[in-house]
Amino acid sequence: MPTPVSGRGPDRRTAILDAAAVEFDRQGFGAASIAGIAKAAGVSQGAIHFHFRTKQAIALGVIDEQNARTFAAVTFADPSPLGGLVVASRTIAGLLLEDPVVRAGIRLSLENRVFSGATSAFYDQWIASVVDVFRLAVAAGEVDSTVSAEALGATVVPWFTGVQLVSDVRAARADLLPAVGTMWRVLTHACVAPAHRARLLAVVDRAFACPPA
Incomplete structure (x- = not known):
């Protein structure tokens, strides 16, 4: 207690x-x-x-705190925009494994329509932040500009969300880190410029301890 x-x-x-x-x-x-x-x-x-x-007010407080903790994981300080995003996703995955506030905030955001307004705004913020990172990555030559930064951001956020939800349902998140690592390896092979691919795959391997492909 x-x-x-x-x-x-x-x-x-x-x-x-x-x-x-x-x-x-x-x-x-x-x-x-x-x-x-x-x-x-x-x-x-x-x-x-x-x-x-009310209990609803408590739940909204948990969601707000979860938002603050997860947004704090994303910074623009890394000289490699995409490498920084990989590391940020590892930090968030770690919070999902270790922090009940983050787990509860995610669960509340998805299980109850009462919170759809607050959580919709949260996902809009997340997508906008990740789009900004992909814009920097395109400008730095890390990402092939064939797919727009807007499309990448709007895809990666729900992809990460889906990966962690399926991991929760199937394995109580025991396989979360390798699952997110696989997500990044697929994305790196799909849209990272060849000159940066090996370096970013190494970032993924270090962050998620993925076995070689």
């Missing part, structure tokens, strides 16, 4: 979100209860209602 958190400040709110994420990830939105979240967080139901008026 978590240590009870006193007061009404950000520590208590964070404890509630963390406990709620575990409950949502384990049971789904419908089966999770305010009482169960309060017990898991080590707080009273009144303390939960001070921060969140």
Whole structure:
């Protein structure tokens, strides 16, 4: 059981979100209860209602926190745009394996139409960010411009989402890292310029410990 958190400040709110994420990830939105979240967080139901008026508000808080944690994984600092995106996807895959908030946020975004507005905006942001990376990759000569950056971004985001969902259903994400690595190897062979292909395949191998093709 978590240590009870006193007061009404950000520590208590964070404890509630963390406990709620575990409950949502384990049971789904419908089966999770305010009482169960309060017990898991080590707080009273009144303390939960001070921060969140409804269970839906808690779920939206989890989704917002998940968005923040996953977006933080994507930066434009890497000199190789596509290499940076590969590494970012490895970071996000690691969060899916280790962070209940990220797992719960993804589950909530896909299982309940109540959250479609918030999650639609989240995926729009993700696609826009990945499109920006592919634009940089095209400009750097890493990616063959035959397929537009817009088409690549709009494809890679749902592809990654599908890979992690199928991994969750089939293997409780035990095969997530090799599955995402295979996704990147296929993409690299399909659209990366020959001059950059070996280097980027090596990035994928290092990130996901993929066996040689």
